[in-house]
Amino acid sequence: MFGRDDNGLFDSYDEFAVETLPHPGEFLTSHNVLTDDDHIAFHRLTRELFEERTVYDMTFDYNLARLNLDTRHTTAGYRYAVERADAADAIAERDRFDSVLRAEFTPTTPFCPQTHTLTIGSFRAWNGLSDRHEYDLVRVRAASMHNQSEAINERLAELEAAFVETGDVTAVPEGDTVSGSDSMRATQNDGASRGSPNAPF
Numbered sequence: 001m002f003g004r005d006d007n008g009l010f011d012s013y014d015e016f017a018v019e020t021l022p023h024p025g026e027f028l029t030s031h032n033v034l035t036d037d038d039h040i041a042f043h044r045l046t047r048e049l050f051e052e053r054t055v056y057d058m059t060f061d062y063n064l065a066r067l068n069l070d071t072r073h074t075t076a077g078y079r080y081a082v083e084r085a086d087a088a089d090a091i092a093e094r095d096r097f098d099s100v101l102r103a104e105f106t107p108t109t110p111f112c113p114q115t116h117t118l119t120i121g122s123f124r125a126w127n128g129l130s131d132r133h134e135y136d137l138v139r140v141r142a143a144s145m146h147n148q149s150e151a152i153n154e155r156l157a158e159l160e161a162a163f164v165e166t167g168d169v170t171a172v173p174e175g176d177t178v179s180g181s182d183s184m185r186a187t188q189n190d191g192a193s194r195g196s197p198n199a200p201f
Contacts, residue, residue: 011069013044020074022106024081027141030089031081031102042080042101043068045133046126053125057114064118067108076108078122083139093164097136101126106143115142116152123159128169137164 011017016036024033034042047065050056055064068077083090083100091100103122107115119140126138140156142149162171 009071010066011071013047013069014040016040017069020071021068022075022077022079022104022143024079025104025106025143025145027104027143028079028081028102030087031084033079033081039080042133043078046078049125049129049132050122052129053121055118055121055125057118059108059114064122073108076106079104079106091137091139091164096164099135099137101135101138103138103140104143105140107146110145110147112146115146115148116155119152119156120159123156123163124169127163 011020016039018035043065047063050063050065056062057064057067060067060070065078067073070076081102081104083102085094091097094100103126105115105119105122107118119142123138123140126133126135126140130136130138137160139160142152142156146152159172163169165171
């Protein structure tokens with residue numbers, strides 16, 4: 001069904017409303033960016049995976065996938081691109097990962113304190129439930145507009161490398177003292193609070 005819900009605050013999951021999506025950033029631009037039905041299909045699946053793994057934005061009190069639809073934040077959310085195997089920055093393990101998707105998260109502000117945990121939660125949801133989609137690997141990065149994007153993306157690259165090596169989505173790099181299963185999780189909320197259109201700003 002097309003259109004908006006919650007008194008016009010949110011676009012529909014069945015609509016590719018490009019005017020309320022972030023522009024693909026440097027992590028995606030040389031790859032095959034998903035648009036129209038391809039974007040819709042993967043983002044609808046993302047909603048399900050984020051729900052299952054409780055990837056929730058604590059500030060807005062909703063499933064992170066809903067940020068893409070929030071008309072109050074027209075440049076925030078996720079964009080996706082299928083990675084080109086011949087790209088200079090493509091993953092080296094192409095013989096093991098035939099189909100690789102890139103996901104770039106643009107937060108609502110350059111100082112969003114949840115970007116670190118939300119991107120890691122997203123990485124673990126997509127790759128921990130990889131039997132639910134067609135991609136062998138989903139690579140995740142924060143958009144460069146975030147003031148700590150370099151440090152966040154270094155961490156994501158380390159977790160990605162650990163996952164590629166072990167096949168364990170909770171694996172952490174050698175010498176990392178942080179718990180692989182719990183410390184980097186996105187915020188969990190109880191069922192009663194989920195999906196509120198009146199979340200604070």
